[in-house]
Every structure is written in structure tokens, then in C-alpha cells.
């Protein structure tokens with residue numbers, strides 16, 4: 001089994017909430033440069049998972065590929081090597097700061113732009129052989145429209161690949177976060193860990209089919225990684241969630257929750273570090289010819 005952290009999901013649970021009168025979740029469009037740089041530094045787990053996703057997608061030399069939510073562009077750069085000079089890879093992401101890092105990777109056949117799932121209108125119909133979203137779909141609210149747009153811009157026979165957080169099985173760290181919130185605040189709002197943006201494998205299949213796709217593969221793959229200490233776990237959660245981890249609580253509540261979480265994480269630390277594990281849904285679907 002491949003190993004790599006996972007964090008994103010756990011956090012995603014807490015995203016988008018405005019608990020205890022705190023401000024709403026930050027938007028990727030406003031991400032500060034230092035957080036984008038931190039994401040680049042801690043994103044190896046996503047990169048490992050992304051390589052798995054693109055291997056399932058069967059990307060070929062000469063293909064035209066869209067990386068939707070490309071982050072700092074590591075995976076797009078990897079895919080560009082597969083498609084070669086005759087192919088094309090385009091990466092878009094709503095964070096200008098992540099795209100600024102991605103632009104350093106730009107070369108012939110590999111380009112990046114600020115953009116997101118809410119507007120794919122600049123891409124003509126039937127213009128891509130492959131479109132993938134690596135660890136992005138659980139951040140997208142309007143999933144049905146996003147899938148319809150991806151269907152439109154894919155060529156007949158083209159394929160969509162998604163790896164995304166899984167709603168139905170809480171990881172150990174997610175449980176620890178929940179316990180920490182309860183201990184620190186005395187309560188856990190009932191929907192705290194049920195981000196409306198996460199979904200089950202069955203829901204993902206049904207959304208893809210309703211958008212006109214034929215599902216080729218749908219599976220849950222479990223990934224693991226090790227963080228050296230509690231601070232590394234928290235840094236990963238913050239960067240991989242674009243700052244949305246615990247953003248739904250005020251500063252004082254956040255400090256109290258983190259103090260409890262640090263203690264709990266320290267207790268599960270072994271000689272290998274702190275294990276971060278979670279299952280993710282992998283979907284490959286085809287636009288029928």
C-alpha cells in the first residue's frame with residue numbers, strides 16, 4: 001500500500017462552517033503567498049495519490065489534459081512528461097498564489113491559469129482527452145454543474161478522473177479532532193464533521209452518470225503517511241485545506257482546540273511518527289462516443 005498523509009479530508013469536515021460567530025471559511029482566491037508555499041512543501045501525499053489517479057486514467061502521448069484544481073502544479077508537470085511534446089497539459093486553480101508557483105514549471109505544452117470549477121466557459125466543447133481533479137472535488141459545492149461542464153469539454157471517448165475525500169468512514173485523526181473540539185468547547189455541533197461538499201462513492205457514481213458519463217472504475221483506496229510530530233500534522237491540515245482547517249471557530253477557541261489536539265497527537269506518536277490514514281474515492285468515467 002502506498003503511504004501518504006491525508007489530512008485534507010479531516011479538515012474538510014470543518015470547512016465552510018461559521019461556528020460560534022466566527023468568520024466564514026477563507027476563499028482560495030485570497031490565499032496568502034506563504035500558505036501556498038507551505039502547500040508546495042507538504043503536498044507530497046497528494047502528489048503520490050495523484051500519480052495513482054493518473055495511472056488509472058490511461059493518459060497517452062499526445063493527449064490533451066486539464067488538471068482542474070492543480071494547486072502548485074506538481075502533478076501537471078508530471079503528466080506533461082507523459083503526454084510529451086505532441087500533447088498539452090493545462091492546469092487551473094482559484095488560488096493566484098498557487099498558480100504563481102505553478103508558473104515556474106511552465107514550458108512548451110504545459111500552461112497554468114487562475115480559474116476554477118465555477119467557470120470552464122473558456123474551454124471549447126470536446127477539447128480535452130482527459131480531465132482530472134486530484135483531491136479537489138470535496139471542495140466543490142456545485143458538483144452536478146461541474147460534471148456537466150467537464151462532460152462538455154471532453155472529447156467523445158475522453159475520460160474523467162477524480163480522487164476525493166470519502167464521507168462515510170472517519171479516520172483516526174478526524175476522530176481525534178472531533179474529540180478535541182468536544183473537550184475544548186464542551187460540544188461538537190452536529191454537522192461539524194459532515195461537510196456538505198464530501199460525498200459517498202454511491203453519490204459520486206450517480207452524479208457522474210447523471211452528467212452523462214459511463215463509470216469505468218470506482219473504488220476506495222486507503223492511503224497512509226507519517227508526520228514527524230503534532231505540529232507537522234497541524235501544518236499539513238492547514239495548508240492542504242487552504243486555511244479552512246478550524247476556520248469556523250474564533251481564535252481563542254482554535255487555540256484551545258489545538259492545545260488538546262496536540263496532546264492527543266503526541267500520544268499516538270510512534271518511532272515512525274504520527275500515522276495519518278484515510279480512505280479516498282477514486283473514480284474513472286468515460287464520455288461515451
Ligand SMILES: C[S@@+](CC[C@H](N)C(=O)[O-])C[C@H]1O[C@@H](n2cnc3c(N)ncnc32)[C@H](O)[C@@H]1O
Pocket residue numbers: 008028043046047050068069070071072075092093094095098115116117118133134135136139140141240241242
Ligand atoms: C488539496 S489541494 C490539491 C491540489 C492539487 N490537485 C494537488 O494534487 O496537489 C485542493 C486544491 O483545490 C483548489 N480548489 C478549491 N476550490 C476549487 C474549485 N472550485 N475549482 C477548482 N479548484 C479548487 C484549491 O485552491 C487547492 O489548490
